[in-house]
Amino acid sequence: MNFLDFEKPISELTEQLEKAKQIGAKGKINTDKLVAELEQKIEEARETIYKSLTPWQKVQVSRHPDRPYSLDYINAITEGNFIELFGDRNVRDDKAMIGGMGLVDGKSIMFIGQQKGNNTKMRQYRNFGMPNPEGYRKALRLMKLAEKFGKPVVTFIDTPGAYPGLEAEERGQGEAIARNLFEMARLKVPVICFIIGEGASGGALGIGIGDKVIMLEFTWYSVISPESCSSILWRNWDNKEKAAEALKLTATDMLSLKLIDGILKEPVGGAHSHPEKMFHSVKSELMKQLNKLSSIPADELVNKRIEKFCSMGVYSE
Amino acid sequence: MSWFKRIKEGITTSTREKKETPEGLWYKCPGCKKIISSQEHADQMWVCPNCNYHERIGSEEYFQILFDDGKYTEINAGLTAGDPLKFVDTKKYIDRLKESQAKTGLKDSIRTAHGKVNGHKLMVAAMDFKFIGGSMGSVMGEKIARAIQCCIDKKMPLLLISKSGGARMMEAALSLMQMAKTSAMLTRLSDEKLPYISLLTDPTTGGVTASFAMLGDLNISEPGALIGFAGPRVVKETIGKDLPKGFQTAEFVLEKGFLDYIIDRRQLKANITRVLDFFKN
Ligand SMILES: [Zn+2]
Numbered sequence: 001m002n003f004l005d006f007e008k009p010i011s012e013l014t015e016q017l018e019k020a021k022q023i024g025a026k027g028k029i030n031t032d033k034l035v036a037e038l039e040q041k042i043e044e045a046r047e048t049i050y051k052s053l054t055p056w057q058k059v060q061v062s063r064h065p066d067r068p069y070s071l072d073y074i075n076a077i078t079e080g081n082f083i084e085l086f087g088d089r090n091v092r093d094d095k096a097m098i099g100g101m102g103l104v105d106g107k108s109i110m111f112i113g114q115q116k117g118n119n120t121k122m123r124q125y126r127n128f129g130m131p132n133p134e135g136y137r138k139a140l141r142l143m144k145l146a147e148k149f150g151k152p153v154v155t156f157i158d159t160p161g162a163y164p165g166l167e168a169e170e171r172g173q174g175e176a177i178a179r180n181l182f183e184m185a186r187l188k189v190p191v192i193c194f195i196i197g198e199g200a201s202g203g204a205l206g207i208g209i210g211d212k213v214i215m216l217e218f219t220w221y222s223v224i225s226p227e228s229c230s231s232i233l234w235r236n237w238d239n240k241e242k243a244a245e246a247l248k249l250t251a252t253d254m255l256s257l258k259l260i261d262g263i264l265k266e267p268v269g270g271a272h273s274h275p276e277k278m279f280h281s282v283k284s285e286l287m288k289q290l291n292k293l294s295s296i297p298a299d300e301l302v303n304k305r306i307e308k309f310c311s312m313g314v315y316s317e
Numbered sequence: 318m319s320w321f322k323r324i325k326e327g328i329t330t331s332t333r334e335k336k337e338t339p340e341g342l343w344y345k346c347p348g349c350k351k352i353i354s355s356q357e358h359a360d361q362m363w364v365c366p367n368c369n370y371h372e373r374i375g376s377e378e379y380f381q382i383l384f385d386d387g388k389y390t391e392i393n394a395g396l397t398a399g400d401p402l403k404f405v406d407t408k409k410y411i412d413r414l415k416e417s418q419a420k421t422g423l424k425d426s427i428r429t430a431h432g433k434v435n436g437h438k439l440m441v442a443a444m445d446f447k448f449i450g451g452s453m454g455s456v457m458g459e460k461i462a463r464a465i466q467c468c469i470d471k472k473m474p475l476l477l478i479s480k481s482g483g484a485r486m487m488e489a490a491l492s493l494m495q496m497a498k499t500s501a502m503l504t505r506l507s508d509e510k511l512p513y514i515s516l517l518t519d520p521t522t523g524g525v526t527a528s529f530a531m532l533g534d535l536n537i538s539e540p541g542a543l544i545g546f547a548g549p550r551v552v553k554e555t556i557g558k559d560l561p562k563g564f565q566t567a568e569f570v571l572e573k574g575f576l577d578y579i580i581d582r583r584q585l586k587a588n589i590t591r592v593l594d595f596f597k598n
Binding site: 174186223224249314 | 349351395398399402406407458459462465484486488489492493495497498500502503504505524526527528529532545551555560561564565573574575
């Protein structure tokens with residue numbers, strides 16, 4: 001298990017718990033009562049800590065290495081009834097952007113998401129969840145495929161940003177994202193977007209134009225990461241906590257600014273502490289939203305989607 | 318003419334020349350270092366007659382270049398930014414806005430106006446880089462959205478002249494969503510079959526490139542303009558080596574297939590007229 005710096009009380013208690021269990025296993029001393037007490041204490045510590053996380057701590061949780069990623073959600077929700085599809089039909093297959101056809105309770109859904117890796121090798125393979133232009137074009141290909149056959153689109157957003165590499169620029173990273181914003185806005189099937197981890201800037205928005213955009217409780221979504229914001233505005237990386245506050249990037253901030261449509265609660269301790277619970281609530285939220293959206297005629301759906309994004313912004317006359 | 322005065326303030330002369338010539342009357346080209354009079358420079362539409370260097374200009378200059386007799390109707394000129402996030406970095410955002418407004422005489426980083434271009438009705442949206450780097454906040458998004466609606470109502474084509482570092486960080490996610498808003502509105506312009514010409518000028522980067530600037534029926538640019546998604550510094554840091562010469566210039570982006578053509582500013586009006594003729598006839 002990996003612990004974040006502010007989870008120290010939990011990690012200490014967990015250590016004690018392991019020791020108590022070891023001693024108990026030897027059979028000389030009965031530690032059942034102590035184990036129960038420690039387990040109780042761990043839950044209490046978790047609850048206390050997670051009740052009042054700062055924006056920066058939420059950013060840390062959103063990046064927790066044990067956190068479930070897009071394919072974990074898709075595999076759990078479809079119970080393995082998922083056919084992954086590859087490639088943008090142009091340049092190559094982007095490993096940082098995954099997608100495919102899934103079946104959930106007998107309903108066909110096109111799933112798309114940024115994908116991170118869970119160990120050093122896989123993190124590199126997945127390019128740390130930073131898609132190249134072909135990733136966005138692959139995503140668009142799958143969306144158009146879904147539209148052709150009248151299937152809804154569900155996206156999972158989890159990226160530190162679109163990849164800012166040389167080849168990405170050569171192949172039109174800006175155009176690829178722009179095209180997705182344009183095409184998603186007028187896609188004639190329901191689109192539901194879940195922010196399951198990091199929602200960094202245009203790289204996130206590139207698969208984020210949905211009828212319903214829902215953030216998990218401990219995720220973030222903004223125009224820039226707190227670190228980059230700090231380095232640009234304060235010219236150093238030390239103000240990331242301040243930047244995280246200033247950017248109003250948490251789910252509650254985003255909802256109060258009317259930039260997202262809902263927040264999905266996470267298990268105490270974050271999605272990774274009880275992944276099964278998280279999968280279950282994402283699935284039920286997804287099906288609930290899908291039921292509502294399925295009855296809306298396509299033209300009305302598109303109009304409402306455009307109107308929703310057009311209402312975003314604060315200015316005075 | 319206030320627009321001319323503003324250009325004078327922006328001139329670049331080295332200390333040595335300043336001694337010899339009264340300030341504001343001479344322009345030294347950063348490209349070839351040649352010195353010409355500010356009047357000649359303005360007559361050349363702020364393009365160096367020697368090396369073709371395109372100096373950055375603002376919305377008023379583009380309106381003067383494009384609209385017949387320099388006459389136009391500006392719309393939504395009064396829109397100003399709010400500060401819903403109460404954003405503070407080294408300065409309060411609200412103070413930054415006030416300072417920029419006082420310094421530039423502008424309300425925000427874009428102006429939208431319609432008029433006639435060689436007789437063709439046209440909506441022109443043009444950015445002012447000197448207003449917080451032409452950054453895109455709620456005002457830019459709203460002005461573009463309303464300009465598009467006005468194009469639909471009046472059956473007019475749109476020319477959008479980008480000159481922006483991208484999103485305005487001080488409006489955080491509100492700024493990000495302007496990418497979605499403008500792109501969504503462009504689908505409606507497209508449905509109406511009204512032409513949209515995107516002119517990318519120096520510099521066009523970040524969220525502006527990753528939304529409306531790359532969505533033109535025609536994407537065109539001025540010579541030498543910096544165009545990219547990630548800024549050159551970020552790309553350099555990512556790849557850990559020096560960037561190839563000419564990387565992210567308009568010429569490079571044309572070669573990679575993301576621009577329709579590059580047009581000299583002095584031919585802009587004639588060229589736009591031909592394009593409008595094509596769509597009309
Ligand atoms: Zn020159």
